[in-house]
Amino acid sequence: MIVAGTRAELAAARARLAGPVVLVPTMGALHDGHRALLRRARELAGTGARPGTVAVSIFVNPLQFAPNEDLDRYPRTLNEDLRTCAAEHVDLVFAPGVREMYPAQQLVTVDPGPAGGILEGEFRPGFFRGVLTVVLKLFSLVRPDVAVFGQKDAQQLALVRQMVADFALGIEIEAVPTVRAADGLALSxxxxxxxxxxxxxxxxxxxxxxxxxxxxxxxxxxxxxxxxxxxxxxxxxxxxxxxxxxxxxxxxxxxxxxxxxxxxxxxxxxxxxxxxxxxxxxxxxxxxxxxxxxxxxx
Structure with missing residues (x-):
């Protein structure tokens, strides 16, 4: 498994990756819900004689956190996450720092449109602008053929699909049903x-x-x-x-x-x-x- 922490390392690794490249964007602190995404990504990439590539990004994105939210205390468990990725047969992990993703102030961002201002967008102003901006940047850096997201974040999923369609990115978006604890609580x-x-x-x-x-x-x-x-x-x-x-x-x-x-x-x-x-x-x-x-x- 390749672990890239910089854009240069990612670019060098990406040049050698076999297609299709299937990306699972995450903020880390991986749990069984993430494992379901990784397993679906492995299925989509293939497991035969000439399999494609499963890539995972691990990045806690500051653009999607409001000043009063939990950016500082959000779980960061990189070593454990890497072990999980290895166990799930991930080929490439991109785990950049904030300065690597945002070397300067991000002046151009993605407007989520009307659907980004309701529900989660109403209670977390700016949230979807931050989400779509980092997802678009990850798509640009990793250049996946397919990206896998969880149905638990259904509004995010709808907006990512809309962004992919509106910008003609040519990336297939795959959804995985929500994984739950035995009592029904959605894993998070x-x-x-x-x-x-x-x-x-x-x-x-x-x-x-x-x-x-x-x-x-x-x-x-x-x-x-x-x-x-x-x-x-x-x-x-x-x-x-x-x-x-x-x-x-x-x-x-x-x-x-x-x-x-x-x-x-x-x-x-x-x-x-x-x-x-x-x-x-x-x-x-x-x-x-x-x-x-x-x-x-x-």
Whole structure:
């Protein structure tokens, strides 16, 4: 496994890589959810006599953190991450420092458009500008054929796909369904922040989404109301930033009570000082099957 810490090292390694090159962008602190991304990347790159390349980036991107967020305490576990990458048959890890990625002030950034100003974009102003800017820079440096992202960050996934289409980047974007703990909590590097009592409450997010999906045949209002009833069981322990139903392709809010078809039921909430997000793909309307976890790449 090649570990590159600079652009020059990456460029030298990239020149020797066999295609297809499949990139998994991460901020490190790798867990089983990341392992699922790495395994899917390995499948896409191939394992035969002439396999392609799995590349992983590990970079905590300061552009996507607001001043009051957790940039300084975000988990950084590079040595452990490298062992995980090696175990998952990664070929190249690009782990630059901040000065390597941003040798000067980043004056030109990517505007995420209208879909970047709602939900996560509303509660984390500038977040998606930072995300899309670093992803575009990573795409430019690594030059992948395919990039793999998790469905847990569904709004990010939609915006990356839009950026790839709008800029004609020619990169295939592959989504991997959310990986969960046994009690339903979506795996996240930030789960480490939860205290034991908070961790006991955290599964209510997925329980609410599952209840909403189960009620989806009754339409958008029924799905949202079912989810809200479950969230109410957490009482004051949980502060909900949003619970929203959005169209799967555009991530625009579903505003029509007569809407039927593919959607995403999404939530963000705070437990103590930890902010958690989750979502499930759903089918809205009479005769629809409800939750559609395997429709993640639609």
């Amino acid at each position: 590097s930030r789960n480490k922040y939860l205290s034991s009592p908070e961790r006991a409450v955290a599964p209510v997010l997925h329980q609410a989404l599952a209840a909403g999906a189960a009620a989806a045949a009754g339409g958008p209002r029924a799905a949202l109301e079912a989810a809200r009833r479950v969230l109410a069981l957490a009482g004051g322990a949980l502060t909900v930033d949003y619970l929203a139903l959005v169209e799967r392709g555009t991530y625009g809010p579903v505003r029509d009570d007569a809407f039927e078809g593919a959607a995403v039921l999404a939530i963000a909430a705070r437990l103590g000082g930890t902010r958690l997000i989750d979502n499930v793909p759903v089918q809205i309307g009479a005769g629809q099957p409800g939750m559609a976890e395997h429709a993640a790449d639609d």
